[in-house]
Each structure stands twice: as C-alpha cells, then as structure tokens.
Amino acid sequence: MSGETENGRTETADVRKGNFEGKILDATNLKLLAAVLMLLDHIHQMFSAVGAPLWLTMAGRPVFPLFLFAASESFYHTRSKRKYLQRLLAASWGMTIFTFLLQRLIPNDNVVLMNNAFSTFFVTGLYMLFWNGFMDGLRRRDVKKIIKSVLGGLIPVACAFPIYLVAVLSFQENVSPFTIRFLATLALLVPNILTVEGGFSLVVLGTAFYVFRNHRVLQIAVLLILSGFSYFVDGGIQWMMCFAAIPIFLYNGKAGRGKKWFFYIFYPAHIALLYLISAWCC
Template identity: 65%
Template sequence: MEKTNVINSPDNTCNWKLLNATTLKLLAVVLMFLDHIHQMFVSVGAPIWLTMAGRLVFPIFLFAASESFHYTHNKKKYLQRLLFASWGMTVFTFVLQKVLPNDNVVLMNNAFSTFFVAGLYMLFWDKLVEGIRDRKPMQAVKAILFCFIPVLCALPLLFVAALSYNENIPFAVIRMLVTLSLLIPNILAVEGGAALVVLGLAFYIFRKHRVIQILVLLIFSAAVYVVDRDFQWMMCFAAIPIALYNGERGRGMKNFFYIFYPLHIGVLYIISTLFCS
C-alpha cells in the first residue's frame, strides 16, 4: 500500500479514532495470517474461527487502498507496482506448487490482482469525474469505455476454461495456460471475486463520507449472507476498525506489506506440505 497523508478534517479531533493507516493495515496483516493458517492447516484440524477472523481482511485493505490511491503522487506508478506484484505472485504460487505439490492446499492467493483491478476502476472514476467537471464529454465517454477493459481481459481465461473440456489436452497444459491467463488481471479472476472490486471502488467514491462507506460495507455483508450463508458475511465487522481510522498516515511501512504477503504464504505452505501432507 502507498503512504497516505493526514486528512485535515474535524473528525481527526475525535479521541476515539485510534487507528492510523499503518496500524489499520497491521491489524489486517494479523487477521490475514490467522486466515492463512486455517487455509494451510485445515486438513489437520485448524479451528474455523481463524478463517472467520480473516473475513475482515479484504475490506480493511480495500479501505486502506482507497485512501492510498487518493493521496499517492503518481497513480500510474502505484498501479504498475501492484501489477508487477500480481505477476510475481502468480508465478511464485505456480512454481511453489510445482516444486512442492500438496493435495490438501490449492494456492490461488493473489490479493495484489484485486487491488490492481480495484485501482484501475478508481482511476477510471477519477477520469470520469474530471470529464464531467471540465465539460469534456469525450473524456467521460472514454472513462466509461475503459471500464470494460478488465472484463475483456477475462476472455483468455474463459477460452482456457472451454479448452479444459477437451479430454485430448493434458491437464498440465491446461494448468500452464490458466497460469498464463491469470497474468492478465481481470475482474472475473481476482481473489475474492468482482464484488470486492466494487466494494473497493465504493470506498473510493465515498471516501469523504465515512458513514456511507460503512453503510455500503454492511449492505454488501447482508447481501453475501442472503446469497451464500457462509462466513464471508462476517466482513461486516471490518466496520469497527474502519470507523476507528483517524486519517493519519502513520509510519507507512509500504515495502513490508509487499514482502510479507508472499513470504508468509510461502512459509506456511512449505510447512504444511512437509509436515502435514
């Protein structure tokens, strides 16, 4: 995540707003670690509460990403960093599973792809708002058309999915093609699904209205509960740390988050493969 500046608003005078951007993301890191312990060790009885706690992770990180994207000085560089991280994560998990197969764990972890696609839509939103504000209809139209790019980027993956029904094509070939397709971030293949991209964009659109941001999160959580009835609805509890955010940057620690994510997944996967499979 990028560093954010202090938000100069009356809300920052509230003593109960205890979390800055860094502490907010560190909280998400702890919960993420617990969630991935469950992912890697569920076959040997990892308790379900670990993954319940992990339901808060994506909303917190997406909220932090909306703040980061607004304040970053170079939005294109920010997106490039996420794109490179997404490519690296895809290659890393593919190679790791190739070298150390584990029938109990399938690594589909790539939150960088979710943040990248969400960031694209934040950029498109900025361009749309600028076009409307500056009375440049063509810019506004282009921004709307750009929204289809992450959807069209899913076509290679859909093509590979169709090929998978052909019994004459070896599974290893299909798997390689899937990995190559995932190098093209698209809204259909991001971790957590397209709904999380929409949630991230909503956080960005309403970033000056904390109450609306939290309301959107609660609505998303309720919709998930109605549709799936799984643990994902528990992401509504991310509203608590989001409400406690004071708008300050904190120490930043940008590189830590880029390094810790693949590192802890790799270490947990290796331990699970060597000792639990």
Template identity: 55%
Template sequence: MPICPIRRKNNIPKERVRMTVNKEMALQSGTNRWEILDATTLKLVAVALMFLNHIHQMFVHVGAPVWLTMLGRPVFPIFLFVSAESFYHTHNKKKYLQRLLLASWGMTLFTVALQGVLPNADVVLMNNAFGTFFIAVFYMMLWDILVDGIHKKKPARIAKAVLCGFLPVLGTIPLFFVAGLSANQNIPFPVIKALITAAMLVPNILTIEGGVAMAALGVGFYIFRKHRIVQIILLLILSAVVYLTGDHIQWMMCFAAVPLALYNGERGKGMKNFFYLFYPLHIGVLYIVSTLCFG
C-alpha cells in the same frame, strides 16, 4: 486559524478553562478522540488477522479451528479501505497501479511455481489479493477520469473512462479460450497448464480473489472516502447480502467497521515494502510447513 485565548474569571476553575480550550481545538482539527488508528496500524491489524486466516487455510485438513478464518473475515475490507486512501494520496497514481499489477503477476507465478515444486492435494493456493486491489484501483482511476470529464465537459475523457471500464471484462476472454482448448485431448496437459497460467496473468473480473463484489466495495470506499458513515453502510449492506446468500462466515467482514471507524486519516509509518513482502512470504512458509509436515 489560531484559537483565541479564553479569559478566565476568578470564579471559573482552571480545569474547566482547559477543557474548553481542548474542546475548541478538537472541533477545529476535525478529529474525534476515538479516531486512534492511522493507515499503518490498520494494515498491521489486518496482517495479524490475515495470518490467522491463512493458518486455517493451510491446516484445516488437520483440524485447524474455524474461528481462525472467522477472525480473518474483516481483512479484505480493511485492505481495500487502505488502498483507497493510499491511491487518493499517492503522488503517482499510474506508478501505484503498475506496482499492484507487478505484485499480482508475481503472486500468480509464485503460487503456481510453489504448487508445481511441492504439490499438496489438501491445499489449493488461489491467493492473490494484489489482483483484487489492482482491479479496484483501476476502477478508482477510471472514476477520477470520469468525474474530471464531467466537470470539464470533455466527452473524450468520459468516453475513455466508460470504454476502459470494459477491459477487465474483456480480460476474461483468454480464460474461456483456454477452457475450450482443455477439451482437446490432443493438447498435452503441461501446455494447457501453461496457457491457464498465462491467462490468469491478464487482469480480469473472474479470477480476482473475493470476487467482483470486493473490488466494487473498494471503489465504493474511494468514491465516498469523505463520508465515513456511508463507507461503513456500504460494508454492512454487502455483509448482509452475503449472509442472505447463505454464507455464514464471510458476512463477518462487517466487523471491519470497527477499525474503519477508528481511522484518523493519518498515514503512519508507511512500511510499504513490508506489506508487499509479508503477503507472499507468509503464505509460502505456511504452505511449505503444511505440505512437508502434514501433506
């Protein structure tokens, strides 16, 4: 709706008229002046902090300071928040989910191969945020199916959402199967290692980085995506629970509330391929440097 022009009387300063118009425009647009970060900028902030965090991971054995990983605690919530936004706005939700699954498989195979070629007793690569994003987005999709089934009163869709929700739980079965086989000394270790790798390729709730709580936080971000305050409250609650469990570093993910509060709802430049490539590449480079120079 166009803004009606404001007639200025002779005794009203021009600046006051201009401020009144700007205020009405801000109210009609629904944005606040402090909401200055788009989705791309949020991801760039997370990338910078993630890089510092992984420097600590790769070089902690040679004295990398703990404040590097402290700065990296907000990274996961920021990426989960952006994943929820991206999934909501994507034109092809199934393709988005498939892309995350392929990235998760690629990351698992990449880290296994890298550690096989360059073993490093001081660094264990268990990095696969793509797996966490996949599980979170998978449940976001099931949430949409569930809500659609309830609204349209379709029991079949409701049942589909509920039953499919058990798939990441059933995905843990291969892990337990391989764990049982590992006790058999007649099976060569290379075979066990290959079976473990294959089992890790099956999406499940046990092997995702950050654990089930992080995936649940991502789903919460999606469910309450129109209620920023609720999203931030969920983050603060999880941070408080983590702190009460005795983890005195991970709770610092609560500081992700600051960039989330500054989000303006815009996509930005995107740079999708950059983020998919930067994650494995920077981990690989840091691991290689750590192994060759300090291993």
C-alpha cells in the same frame, strides 16, 4: 486544501483540523491488524485438512475490506497513481508466477494456492482511476474523457476472455492437465473481474470506499450492504467481513509510520512459509 505529512502523504483538511477525536487507528495500524487476521486465515487455509479450527478463517473475513479501505486511502494520497498501479500489477504477476512454481516444485495434496490479493487491488485501483477520469470529465464537460473513462471500465471485463478460452480447452480430451494449468496461469497474469481473489464484489467495495472516502457513514453502509447480500445469497461466513466496520470507524485519517513495502513482502513470504510447513509436515 491539503498539506504534506512528514512521510510525504497528503492530509485532508479534516485531519489537520482534528475532526477525528476519539479515532485511534491510523492507516499503518489498520494494515497491521489486517496482516495479523490474514495470518490466522491462511493458517486455516493451509492446515484445515488436519483440523485447523473454523474460527481462524472466520477471524480473517474482515481482512480484505481493511486492506481495500487502506488501498483507497493510499491511492488518493499517492504522488503517482501510475506507479502505484504499476507496482500492484508487477506484484500480481509475481504472485501468480511464484505460486505456480511453488506448487509445481513442491506438490501439496491438501492445498491449492490461488492467493493473489494484488490482482484484486490492481483491478480496484483501475476503477478508482477511471472514476477520477469520469468525474474530471463531468467537471470539465469533456464528453470524450467521460466516454474514455466508461470504456476503460470495460477493460477488466474484456481481460476475462482468456479464462473462457481455458475453460473451453479444459473439456478437450487431447489437452493435458499440465497444459491447462500452464495456460490458466498465463491467463491469470491478466487481472480481470473473474479471477480477482475474493470475487468482483470486493472490487465494488474497494471502489465504493474510494468514491465515498469523505463520507465514512456511506463507506460503512456499503460494507454492511455487501455483507448482508453475502449472508442472504451465498451463506457461509463471508458476511463476517462486516466486522471490518469497527476499525474503519476508528480510523483517524492519518498515515502512521507508512511501512509501504511491508505487505508486498509479508504477503508472499508468509503464504510460502505456511505452504511449505503444510507440505512437509501434514
């Protein structure tokens, strides 16, 4: 059973029954917290060459898990999953073109812009959609739908082929660096498992948030497992994304004020502003 909130979002029965006692953060709070931490992380990205402290990017490690968690909730509750994915794809295209042109028009030797969280959210959303189809196929015993959903999961894998092509061309001496960069930008317009920001493990995390959305302990367990894997395999500071478990645990299942377009605007705007300041002042 489900009901509509004032902003059109569907609430689960648990939310209506008040089974989130002591949980103080709604979805809007999570997104705003993630936005603040993301700002700190990108300050480090843009100004690390002039001594921006490491703690800024350490503080930013929980950002992706928080946004992916919020995205899993948004995808579940959205009225039109197709339109939701279309918005993310358009935003991904826009971000790729925007960062390419920005770096072309205003070079910055200290910063290489590869920021495109929208691509990660889009690919994650695809796997959420395929999961829905797979589970629906199981319930209906529809083998065709199950196979279609499984094959759909291979689409982001197949879309990585243009990246391999660019890699091959990059070893050709008669191909100019600008041509390689231009072709790479075109390849990046097709979100895939190789080019998603943060790596494919974040797509796995976001999909797990969706699969286990009714089991908060399992959601946090997956986050901690992937954080531990990052610590023991990759080293570095990415393991600190585990601290996203705290606000996720405090999530009360409510939408809050929404602010649907806030991230779509804030994300490219603050990156552009920080990049320009870095280019002109450093």
